[in-house]
Amino acid sequence: MIMAAAINSEPKRQNETWKRHIIRQLKNRNRTQTSLFQDIIQSYHSLLEKSKQRALITKGILGSGSRTSPVPSSEDSLASLKTTTGELAYQVVELQQRVQMKEVTLDEQHNKLFEVQNHLSIMASEHSELQERVTEVQTGNRLLKQKYDSLLEQHQNMEKTYRQEKLHSADILENMIRPKQQAAARMNHRNEKRVRAREASIHKELQEAANKNVNINEESGNVSPPNPSSPQCETAERLERSHGPLFRSASATSPRIISSIRGLFERKIRGKSVCRSEEDLYIPLGVCLVARVPTKAISSLDAHDLGINAVRFSTSTNLLATGGTDRVIKLWDIEAGTLQYRGTLDGSNEGITSIEFDPTVTLTGHSRKVTAARFKYSQRQVVTGSADRTVKIWDLQRAACIQTIEVLSFCSDVVCSEYLIISSHYDKKIRFWDSRAATCTQEVPLQGRVTSLDLCPNHRQLLSCSRDNILQLVDLRKSNDRVAFRAEGFKCGSDSTKAIFSPDGSFLAAGSADGAVYIWNVNTGNLEKHLPDMHSAPISALAWSLSGEYVVSVDKSRRAVLWSDI
Numbered sequence: 001m002i003m004a005a006a007i008n009s010e011p012k013r014q015n016e017t018w019k020r021h022i023i024r025q026l027k028n029r030n031r032t033q034t035s036l037f038q039d040i041i042q043s044y045h046s047l048l049e050k051s052k053q054r055a056l057i058t059k060g061i062l063g064s065g066s067r068t069s070p071v072p073s074s075e076d077s078l079a080s081l082k083t084t085t086g087e088l089a090y091q092v093v094e095l096q097q098r099v100q101m102k103e104v105t106l107d108e109q110h111n112k113l114f115e116v117q118n119h120l121s122i123m124a125s126e127h128s129e130l131q132e133r134v135t136e137v138q139t140g141n142r143l144l145k146q147k148y149d150s151l152l153e154q155h156q157n158m159e160k161t162y163r164q165e166k167l168h169s170a171d172i173l174e175n176m177i178r179p180k181q182q183a184a185a186r187m188n189h190r191n192e193k194r195v196r197a198r199e200a201s202i203h204k205e206l207q208e209a210a211n212k213n214v215n216i217n218e219e220s221g222n223v224s225p226p227n228p229s230s231p232q233c234e235t236a237e238r239l240e241r242s243h244g245p246l247f248r249s250a251s252a253t254s255p256r257i258i259s260s261i262r263g264l265f266e267r268k269i270r271g272k273s274v275c276r277s278e279e280d281l282y283i284p285l286g287v288c289l290v291a292r293v294p295t296k297a298i299s300s301l302d303a304h305d306l307g308i309n310a311v312r313f314s315t316s317t318n319l320l321a322t323g324g325t326d327r328v329i330k331l332w333d334i335e336a337g338t339l340q341y342r343g344t345l346d347g348s349n350e351g352i353t354s355i356e357f358d359p360t361v362t363l364t365g366h367s368r369k370v371t372a373a374r375f376k377y378s379q380r381q382v383v384t385g386s387a388d389r390t391v392k393i394w395d396l397q398r399a400a401c402i403q404t405i406e407v408l409s410f411c412s413d414v415v416c417s418e419y420l421i422i423s424s425h426y427d428k429k430i431r432f433w434d435s436r437a438a439t440c441t442q443e444v445p446l447q448g449r450v451t452s453l454d455l456c457p458n459h460r461q462l463l464s465c466s467r468d469n470i471l472q473l474v475d476l477r478k479s480n481d482r483v484a485f486r487a488e489g490f491k492c493g494s495d496s497t498k499a500i501f502s503p504d505g506s507f508l509a510a511g512s513a514d515g516a517v518y519i520w521n522v523n524t525g526n527l528e529k530h531l532p533d534m535h536s537a538p539i540s541a542l543a544w545s546l547s548g549e550y551v552v553s554v555d556k557s558r559r560a561v562l563w564s565d566i
Helices: 002-036 038-065 074-211 231-243 255-265
Strands: 296-302 308-313 320-324 329-335 338-345 370-376 381-386 390-395 400-406 411-416 420-425 429-434 439-445 450-455 461-466 470-475 482-485 499-501 507-511 517-521 527-531 539-544 550-555 559-564
Touching: 002 038, 038 074, 296 338, 308 550, 308 559, 320 550, 338 559, 381 411, 390 411, 390 420, 420 450, 429 450, 450 499, 461 499, 470 507, 499 539, 507 539, 507 550
Parallel strands: 308 539, 370 411, 411 450
Antiparallel strands: 296 559, 308 320, 320 329, 329 338, 370 381, 381 390, 390 400, 411 420, 420 429, 429 439, 450 461, 461 470, 470 482, 499 507, 507 517, 517 527, 539 550, 550 559
């Protein structure tokens, strides 16, 4: 029974539970509906109050009128109440319509509110992301500021160290130059003593030779041959040994030889002897009658460890010098149509860019790379051009700079005569300088960077090569007269490409970026020869032997090629 009572009590609790749940739901609905229809309820209450007031007023009117008029019938009161009820019902309907409209508006506002809340949540998330990015950027800026401060401090320290090192390097350079100048002075002093001793010996031998009688048959014009053991023959042999074979590149029937021999017998005759003082001694230089255009390569080799920048033949023999980026000069001789190695000259602090022959002098003074050097043989001077935008004139006797000309651009090459210096520059100009006054007398503009200059053997024409792939020939007697030389396929390969005259001045030669040699005829202006297929890199420089028989080309890949028509 107890169990049954428990079982019967359980459904009762469940019924009470859902009843209470329904009551709570109804109460919630009542509160919700009350809040929604509060305006309607209040309007309804006001209508009820108005209807009550109207009923009272109507009752009062009826009561007051009962004294004077008869009591209205119940039908009239019922009709009045129906009218009032209809009005109230109509107002209720209107209020319900207004409630529905407000509900629609409320729904729209709820939707808008929901959208605004969603948008606000999105904006809040974006704001948080932006805040995080701002924090990251600020952190990165702080790190960059720290790095900048650190780098600025390092830069200041490095700049301070650079200034100190610059002063130190200037002191080191001065200390390096001083012993070189002293060594050059000592070498020049020894050379001067040696030259004076040699001149004194030759002068003594000439005086002894002058005192010897030479039998001259005035009728026949014959001269008796001297004794081979006589001082005259020894002097001649010594001159030949010291200066090399005379007229090495001239033919045996050269008019210059005949005129030299004729001049020997047209000198002053003192008594019955031929007298030649020291100042009358004439040593003819090698000349080239006709240069031959090469047609083929007869020898090639890797001449240096790095690229080759300069090549030059000796002015009296077929001795050849090449200079490269490896800071050495190598000497070569031509034997049996091949280049034979003869020796190496070292001691340069930078790559070799220009070569001239003089074995006795070392000159130091430019602050940057020396790009060109030329001898002024008539005055025992050297003219040099440099990347430091200066042209310097050096006295070989003192091994010192006697004049510095400030130029406006990187100097790529120089050529000179007695008082005229011509320099080429990267600002596309050729400048003419009077070395006596160190003033620029003329500027010749070109269309590209000027890479090289060369003078015709008679010093009447100037050859220039520039990066616009054109060789220009300038007549120095009238500088406005210029001739341009072009060729299909020719391209100036670098800022140091060299173009040269042939030793007789009849041809121009230059190397191209495609590794070919181009040769033009000066008189016709036409391309005379195109020599390809021997260089795999741009040709940097050319040299034409004084005999006119050989041309040597060198390139940036350390290759040297010997060309000839043999």
